[in-house]
Amino acid sequence: MIPASFDYVRAESLSEAFQALGADEDAKVLAGGQSLLPLLRLRLAYPATLVDIGRLPELRGVRDEGDHLFIGATTTHDEVLKSPLVQTYCPLVAQATATVADPAVRHRGTFGGSLAHADPAGDLPAVALALDMDLVAGSAEGTRTIPAAEFFLDYLETALAPGELLLGARVPKLGPGWGFHYTKFHRVAQAWAIVGVAAAVRHQDGVIAEGRVALTNMGAVPVRARAAEAGLPGVALDDRTALRAATASADDATDPPSDLHARPDYRRHLARVLTERAIRSAAA
Amino acid sequence: MTETEIGRARRRKEDARLITGRTQWTDNIQVPGLLHVAYLRSPLAHARITRVDVSAARSRPGVVAAFSGQDFAAEQGSLPCAWPVSDDVVIPDHPPMAVDTVRYAGEAVACVIATDRYKAADALDAIEIDYDPLPAVTDMPSALADGSPLVHEAGNKAFTWTFAQGDIEAAFRDAPVVVERTYVQQRLIPTAMEPRAVVAQTDGDSFTLHTSTQIPHVLRVMLAATTGVPEHKLRVIAPDVGGGFGSKLQVTAEEVLGLLIARRLGRPVKWTESRSEGNQTVHHGRDQIQRIALAASAEGVLRGVKVDLLADMGAYLMLVTPGVPLLGAFMYTGIYKMDAYDFACTGVFTTKMPTDAYRGAGRPEATYAIERAMDELAKEIGVDPLEIRRRNWIRHEEFPYATAAGLTYDSGNYEAATERAMALFGYDKLRAEQADRRDRNDPVQLGIGVSTYTEMCGLAPSRVLGSLRYGAGGWEHATVRMLPTGKVEVVTGTSPHGQGHETAWSQIVADALGVPFEDVGVLHGDTASAPRGMDTYGSRSLVVGGIAVLQACERVKEKARTVAAHLLECAPDDLEFTDGAFKVRGTGAAKTIQEVALAVFAAHDLPEGFEPQLDAGSTFDPESFSFPHGTHLCAVEVDTETGMTTIRSYVAVDDVGNVVNPMIVEGQVHGGIAQGIAQALFEEAVYDADGNLLTGTMADYLVPSAADLPTFVTDRTVTPATSNPLGVKGVGEAGTIASTPAVVNAVVDALRPYGVRDVPMPCSPERVWRAIQGGVA
């Protein structure tokens, strides 16, 4: 299909972007367009104006800021997954990003767009949650920081205020002793996750000290599997029975959707199996 | 001659332009004053249209016209069905644009014509239309049940068709083993890379239609009959066409309406479908429920096969809709011997997009049922699936063989193909690994799937088509002409849409006339330049059209021989033709065919009565079908905890007879296997109970890509066809026909320890997981 007509503004500076967004309540940010353009083409969204933020250098790239990395919102998926900083300090982000769609989409789609779009089937929201990223938002009024745990409000809905831009995210370097794994369960390579699991595990001498688990596509928002996390400390990695017992509650706080690819009971089952596997892989 | 062209892996002449897209795709065509059409489509599966008002759309910016079905009612006719299969067939009126009733979601109900595509699409919003909803009819058993809402007044049964040979009752009476199963062929959406597109032009009383079609020739006849445009005033052009798989073997509503709109407005118009529009309104494939029963001896030797088929027609009968299941009717006996065969098919109307030919058309369905059921028989008897096949297949020394389904297979060697496949696959080693994993209760189980298929290709002997009540013949035409400079032009009636005819025909001509491969050009797909043809579908192009090319070359050569003899002052019989030259036996005197071509052009010195043209036409109507066959073996790993199936290895040994271009054959086999795997594991068109298509976009309708497929190991055995002079059999559908049962047999084989004996297609992880939870499915 083809989109309805809209105005197009290419912001040459951040303030111009803020101004264009503030001036029109039906304006929408355009980043890589990989989620927004399909919505326009299917005529599921009718924004009056698109404000293109693709040319703002301050929003693009990965910076080392000491105990965390700052990943700019318009850094493309491809740039993120090839960034040596990301690979070294935040490998979970690189792993999850590598599973997003295909090379063509990854060359246009952006890190910030994925978070701002807040599709519960998207791979990066769960990673943001598992790593406790801080999301940095900006508007004409200034900037503010939103913890990932408070960012995803509902299906395709975030804590960003109207007219507010996501500038990027501070991603904590979890440091030595941590292992990571992102598991994506999907039917064809280009498809979205039926269920995804982002896992981070700190372990010593074969015993889990601390684990974090966040789930993709198990509800309207990404879900932190707190109950499973609580059971992890003290579990020996080679004790499959104990690990299975700990991860049996992985689906506790979830409200999985029902669609053509999976009904809720199956998604719950997958969340449990895949969480156990993700933890083992993360610790391997 | 040093090396023949036939058999060489020539790179395809057409690839540079097709791959770069710098070519005449229909949507690339620009014409001065071109207008664009957008269609408003019914959101309801079944409804009465109570009011349509397009007037507000007419005043939208850029809009030139807007029409509803009522505006075309007097002239639009009915979309044709060329295959009235039986006496009882019901062929309902099928208006290109719905006038008072819609019968599937997506049916066109109005249109806007504007100066660009965007304005046309925007103005659809302004059309006012009211519907009175009627109940949807979405599945065949309920459609046939008493009291079902009716899709058409005449009832929901489209036809019944039966075939019987041998004493089926005797075969089943007291049979030591009877295996009875029901399989569902899910509905599929053919997904050609190039969406459909139409450009219709008129200069008053004559019309030119560019369309992304497989069948420019058939289309011209049908459009003339439907629209009343006289055939000689209608030129149909299939420019480069990006795939079809049967979906462009059709006379579509948009083609008819394009002509009507151009006639109405006197302006050229274009329509290009979007992908989601296409998912709804390109004819779909498969959608059958198959009940198959095998009767066998205690040793598993087949006595008879009984098939009872329900075939979902969708809402209307399109070009060959009712014929598709019947093409399968002759293939349910597969490669096996038996005393009796009984087939019955009921065509059923539902409020869904009509079905029609999709790669393999009837034959993949039949092959699936028999190959799945043979595995069940093997299980019942307690022997290996390959052993049950050995006990039943036609042995190579038994050809020609008259099957219980009434065909005569001319040639084949199932033993050789199977032996080769087993060796490449490492069959015994994989069976050992499977046993080991079963013993260890490995959560990842191994399954091995076998498919020993055959198919009928080379559609088709005209007299056979006639006996099946098909509305046309199955011949094919070619004209071959030598140009003054010694180059050769081939005019073919086939209509390639990705198959590489320009390359393959060049190879045939190069050998036959002794000219360089590069010196041959091929014209196709335009009824003005290539007026005679039956087009491309059913793996027919090489087997029928290629033979016409060869025969035309022979005629050209004989003409040239007369001229060469005249120039060399000898008798035609004194000449031998080698390396592109006529040589007088025993002397050094010779004329190249290029020299002869120039001499004919000049016409200064020709034999008495020789018309100065070095060209010839030939129309080939095959005597019988050809029967490619092969053995496909598939190994899958099934993760029993998640239900995920991963294909670990895939071996295909096909026997397609002689091979003109091995690279093209390889390409067809690879693409075919991919499409068959897609049916086994990924693709399904899903309608909800209200008749809404839930798989309208590519995010929901899962077409696998290279990343989802294993490396295919392919090889060939060669048993030449005896029914044509090239000994070729056709390869366009083989992979699709063979691979689906190979994969599903493998999945079920992996799950045997869990008591599973079937997983409905596509074998999605969820279905596999549920089958494991539920045991016997």
Ligand SMILES: Cc1cc2nc3c(=O)[nH]c(=O)nc-3n(C[C@H](O)[C@H](O)[C@H](O)COP(=O)(O)OP(=O)(O)OC[C@H]3O[C@@H](n4cnc5c(N)ncnc54)[C@H](O)[C@@H]3O)c2cc1C
């Ligand atoms: C075929 C295909 C397959 C895909 N598969 C996957 C997949 O498997 N996993 C996955 O995670 N994703 C997938 N995606 C989506 C992809 O990751 C997109 O890149 C991402 O969802 C959006 O990023 P974008 O830059 O394209 O955003 P856009 O499409 O430009 O914007 C998306 C939304 O976010 C808003 N937005 C964008 N940037 C900002 C910002 N900086 N501040 C405020 N709002 C903003 C826009 O206004 C819009 O509402 C797929 C996309 C396609 C086309």
